[in-house]
Each structure stands twice: as structure tokens, then as C-alpha cells.
Amino acid sequence: MSMDEDTKDGGSRRDFLYLTAAAFGAVGTGSVAWPFIHQMNPAADTKALSTIEVDLAPIEQGQAITVMWQGKPVFIRHRTAKEIEEARTVDVSSLRDSQTDEERVEKPEWLIMVGVCTHLGCIPLGQKTGDVKGDYDGWFCPCHGSHYDSSGRIRKGPAPKNLPVPPYAFVSDTKIKIG
Amino acid sequence: MGSGNRQPFDNPVIEWVDSRLPVFTLMNKEYGVFPTPKNFNYFWNFGAIAMVMLILMLVTGITLAMHYAAHTDVAFSSVERIMRDVNFGWLIRYMHMNGASFFFIAVYIHIFRGLYYGSYKQPRELLWMLGVLILLLMMATAFMGYVLPWGQMSFWGATVITNLFSALPVVGPGIVEWLWGGFAVDNPTLNRFFSLHYLLPFVIFAVVFLHVWALHVTGSNNPSGIEPNGPQDTIPFHPYYTMKDTAGLLLFLLIYCIFTFFMPNALGHPDNYIEANPLVTPAHIVPEWYFLPYYAILRAVTFDTNLFLLIGLVCAAYLVAVNLWFTKKPENCPVATTFKIPVLQDIPMKALEPLMAAGAVLFLGIGGMIAFMPDMGMAKMMDAAAPVLVEAKLGGVLAMFGSIAMLFVLPFIDRHPYRSAVFRPWFKVAVLLLTIDFFVLTYVGGKPAEGLYVLVAQAATAYYFAFFLVIIPFLNKFEPRVPLPPSIHQYVLDKKAKKKQKSDDYMNALKPEAAE
Numbered sequence: 186m187s188m189d190e191d192t193k194d195g196g197s198r199r200d201f202l203y204l205t206a207a208a209f210g211a212v213g214t215g216s217v218a219w220p221f222i223h224q225m226n227p228a229a230d231t232k233a234l235s236t237i238e239v240d241l242a243p244i245e246q247g248q249a250i251t252v253m254w255q256g257k258p259v260f261i262r263h264r265t266a267k268e269i270e271e272a273r274t275v276d277v278s279s280l281r282d283s284q285t286d287e288e289r290v291e292k293p294e295w296l297i298m299v300g301v302c303t304h305l306g307c308i309p310l311g312q313k314t315g316d317v318k319g320d321y322d323g324w325f326c327p328c329h330g331s332h333y334d335s336s337g338r339i340r341k342g343p344a345p346k347n348l349p350v351p352p353y354a355f356v357s358d359t360k361i362k363i364g
Numbered sequence: 365m366g367s368g369n370r371q372p373f374d375n376p377v378i379e380w381v382d383s384r385l386p387v388f389t390l391m392n393k394e395y396g397v398f399p400t401p402k403n404f405n406y407f408w409n410f411g412a413i414a415m416v417m418l419i420l421m422l423v424t425g426i427t428l429a430m431h432y433a434a435h436t437d438v439a440f441s442s443v444e445r446i447m448r449d450v451n452f453g454w455l456i457r458y459m460h461m462n463g464a465s466f467f468f469i470a471v472y473i474h475i476f477r478g479l480y481y482g483s484y485k486q487p488r489e490l491l492w493m494l495g496v497l498i499l500l501l502m503m504a505t506a507f508m509g510y511v512l513p514w515g516q517m518s519f520w521g522a523t524v525i526t527n528l529f530s531a532l533p534v535v536g537p538g539i540v541e542w543l544w545g546g547f548a549v550d551n552p553t554l555n556r557f558f559s560l561h562y563l564l565p566f567v568i569f570a571v572v573f574l575h576v577w578a579l580h581v582t583g584s585n586n587p588s589g590i591e592p593n594g595p596q597d598t599i600p601f602h603p604y605y606t607m608k609d610t611a612g613l614l615l616f617l618l619i620y621c622i623f624t625f626f627m628p629n630a631l632g633h634p635d636n637y638i639e640a641n642p643l644v645t646p647a648h649i650v651p652e653w654y655f656l657p658y659y660a661i662l663r664a665v666t667f668d669t670n671l672f673l674l675i676g677l678v679c680a681a682y683l684v685a686v687n688l689w690f691t692k693k694p695e696n697c698p699v700a701t702t703f704k705i706p707v708l709q710d711i712p713m714k715a716l717e718p719l720m721a722a723g724a725v726l727f728l729g730i731g732g733m734i735a736f737m738p739d740m741g742m743a744k745m746m747d748a749a750a751p752v753l754v755e756a757k758l759g760g761v762l763a764m765f766g767s768i769a770m771l772f773v774l775p776f777i778d779r780h781p782y783r784s785a786v787f788r789p790w791f792k793v794a795v796l797l798l799t800i801d802f803f804v805l806t807y808v809g810g811k812p813a814e815g816l817y818v819l820v821a822q823a824a825t826a827y828y829f830a831f832f833l834v835i836i837p838f839l840n841k842f843e844p845r846v847p848l849p850p851s852i853h854q855y856v857l858d859k860k861a862k863k864k865q866k867s868d869d870y871m872n873a874l875k876p877e878a879a880e
Contacts, residue, residue: 225543226541256549301548305757306526
């Protein structure tokens, strides 16, 4: 095999071997690195805690409870007619994170959402009767002053998004499954 | 290292070891006879002091780890057990707690020294950058260490800081879950923070080794900023600076001991003695004092950066660049000529500049109005035309990391040939203002983000970035250059003569016959 033949397309056998070795080396390094990166992601038992059932029967209208789901508080509020009314008469296009109240609830009287401020993760006030509820009759985050309305939508302050609604379903009239 | 030109030692044991592994020769070369500028002031103590604090933190930290348990069920009570039941546990924990603060004090003074006397400049750029890397590692270590006692501030500090990463587009939320190992700060988070908090100090130690190695290649800077010319300018490190460092260290440790023994919680936050509760957020979440300046910068960005604001900023940056960053103002647009953009590359700078200035004023005006006064009628109308490009949260995170990045690239921004602020009258003012700025940021970082505090934080953040991006380039070009003394030796003599002149004048003024 002559030298000319070997390099006629601009690359030598040596180049090909270098590139192949480097490519396999990179894949090999990556496949060894991945377990050490992925081990930091939520483990199987952590993920297994991702479904809970909540009995809604004891919650009176106007009351709210907080349950833990995936290490985060979930706000469950039995809304009054006034609160539903307030949430539904807002001009949706004027909201920072446009969402209608209908999109956020399965049944209008039950508002279920993750109670973690979308700014930097504090827990907003407004669950207890004596709490500050902010300017929009909903929740108020004391850390950096975000106001959420009676549908948990961001109305004022630094938070970029509405309080997120977790996946949930009514298993019976008074029982829900979150997750 | 060849041992061919090694000086033999008199002690036979030392000689036996040294001829096989020349550690004694190395130590003597680097810390015994090592030629060091003779005019150090006490600011030059703080490298050695920081080193001592690092060792102190390692020793106390390893000791605490013998009693601490990294599990959310018991972490808080295991720390309380250290405080109450472990023999001298209270002392070791208070040493570690206050040691962190004093390590940062030492390092901040050390950084100030580097800034003021231009120690970051050629040929010490890499030495400086390794130092900034150490600062970053220290921040990560301190942050994770503060989480371990699992108090309210631990938990909520960790929540707020890890949530910062959620500001990153696309990958943000995934990164946050990856950091947490779950869906909130919880046991997996505490566990890995403990592991990393134990690891990182050793990484710091390794980088400190490189930092010191780089220092011993270039040699130390000194208050005059003039390189030593010969033996008349230097003295051996030992005994001169071993003694001076020890004197400064003892004074520093004395103050440290006053805190550790008499006011051990003065620099901490009382809420961290309440066990972490994921359902209750403290009214004011504040980080440890040494993070407050960066926290202030983070929170100073309260506004969304919209398209107009960005265009305005680009126009302003363009003007700063052509006028200050370039040594000589380019004839045509440098971007257009590099990329050979037709038409644009033919427009002379003289015509382009007023256009850019008008653009800067117009777009900064409108963009600023939309960002800062969103409720105004005009702003509301323009709002639709200028989409938000960088949300406030991401903007804050970028500014915070950017503030450290500024330090990292400083050696390449500052091209003024003189190092020391002693011979740079304008730089001296600017760098002292930066120091005050740092204190202002520290102050507002500890206050709630509302009202006047936000405005002050924004002004202080603006100065911080302007120092690096506008003032330093301006000084490169326009700061007057007074003649430098030819050597450190001459600098010291001049200084002495000046001092003598002053005291002579004073004495003469006191004598009655001299007054006539």
C-alpha cells in the first residue's frame, strides 16, 4: 500500500484510528459518568411517595388544609361562592400567567394547588383564617411580596407563574388522589 | 528537581532524608531564603492568615463530623448534642461557625489588597484567577455547610438558593430536582451537601497549593507595585515575614477569639436555632453576612429585561466599547468590518456614533419605562411591542454570577501599566469607592427588598459593574501617568524622606525662633 493511496482523500489510516479511538473513548467515559450523575436524581423510593389520597369530607366551606405531597405542601381550599366569583370575573388577558379559573379546577368549590411560591420557593400565607391573604383575597408570600388571587394566580410581585396545579383526580365525591 | 546543586545539611538525619527527598531544601528555598520585597505592609498578612483559617476549618470540621449525623430526623438534635453533651463540642462548633466568618474576612481583605495594589496584573493573572476560583469554592462550601445544622435558615436558605437554578431556561427545573434528589429540599439534599461539604475543603486546599505555587513563580507584589530589581529590594522570607505574619495573625486570632468566646452567635441568625420546618417560611430569609453583597445584587434586578431595554443596553455598550475599550477609536464599525457586512462597513464612525447615542437614549428610555413603571399609560401601550427577553429572576441570577465573573476577567480588562493605586490617583478613588460599594451592598442585602433599599441596591449594583466595564477601561486610556520611582529601594527612601520632612516642618513650626 503506497503512501499516496493511503492519504488520497486527505486523511490517513492513522487519522481514522485516532478519531475512532477518541469517539469510543468519549462514549465510554460518558457511559461511566452517567451513573454517577444520575444517582443524584430522585431515587425510586422518593418517586414512590408521589401519590396520596385525601379525604375532603371534613373541610367546611371557607376552610383550607395543607397536605404534604412529594415533600411539598399542597393547598386544598374549599372555596366560598364569593371567592369563585372573584376568580372568574377577572380579565384573563391582563394576567401575567394567563389562565382561566376553569382551567385550574375540576370542581369550582375545590381549589387544589402546590403551595410553593414560584419566585424562590417560600410558602405563601393565606391558609389559616388569621393569615394575611394579600391584595386579591388569596395568598401572600412574605419573602418577596408576591400576591396570589383566590384562584392561586400571580397578580402582583416578583413571582413569574401561578401556583401550579398538581395532577389529581376525584376518586369519589369527597376523596381525591393527588399525583 | 535535580538534587545536584543541593547544599548539604549539617544534621546527619536531615541530610539523609534530604539527599533522598529534598523536602528540606524545598522548604528552605520557598520559605527560608525566599527573596521577598522588603516593603510589605500589614495587608500582606492576609494570605497567611487565610491559610491558617483554612487549616483551622479543616481540623474543627473533621472533628465535628465525628459527632454530626446527616439525616433530617436527627441532624438538628445531633448539633444540639454537640453543643450540650460532647466534651468541648460547644467550643469546636463555635470555632467552626465563627471560623467561617473570619476566613471570609481574611479572604475579603486579601482580595481588597490584590485590587488596591494591582496584584492581579501581568504576570500574576493566573495567580489571581486561581484566587477567584478559591473564593467560588469557599462560597459553595460555606453555603452547604450552613445547611447541615438543619435549622430554619438552613432549610430556607437552601430552598431559595437551589431555586435560583430554576431560572435557567429549559434545563432549570431538571437541574433543581437533580440538586435536590427529590421534589423539595429534603433528606437526599442534606446527605449530599454533607458529602460535598466534606470534600470541597480538600479541593480548596489543592487550589491553594496551585495558588501558592504560582505565587512562588512570579514572586510577591508589593505596595509600590514595582518589581524588585535586585537584592537591595528584597529580604529573606524568614525571619522577616514569618515574624510579621505571626504578629498580624495573633492580632487577627485575638479578635476571632473575642467573637468565639464572648459573642459566638453575633454573626449568625437566631432562626437557625429553630428546627427546619418545610411548612413555615421565616419572615425574612437572609443568608450569612458574607453572602449579603451578592444577595443584594441578585435582588437588585426586580425588573424584566425587555427587547427595548436590551437594544438600548447594546447601543450604550457599543459606545463604551469604541470609545474606551479600543486603544484607538476605530474608523468604521469594528463588527461590520470583521464580518464584512456590506454598506454598514462603509459608514464612518463619525456618522454611526450619534446614531448609536440616539438609539441608546431612546431605547433605554422606553425600555426602562416599561420595565420600571409598568403601570404608566405609555409603558402599557409599548409593552406589546417589546417582549420580555430576560425575566427578573434570571436577570438577578445572571447579575449575581456576573459579579464574580467580573473579578475573574479583571486582569484582562485593566491594561494600565502601573499596578499600585499608590501611583494611580484616579484608580485609587475608584477602587476605594468600590470598597464602600461592597459595604453598601452588604448592608442592603440584609434588609428586606422593598422601598428605598431596592433603589440603593440597584445603584450600588450599577456602580459595581460600571467599575469593571466603564471606569477601568476609561482609566486605561485617560489616567495621567506620574513618573514611577526606579526601584522599590528608591520608593522606600522617598517615602522615608517625605515623612522626615513632615516631622521636621512640624518641629520647626513649634520653635519660636523659627517662626520669625
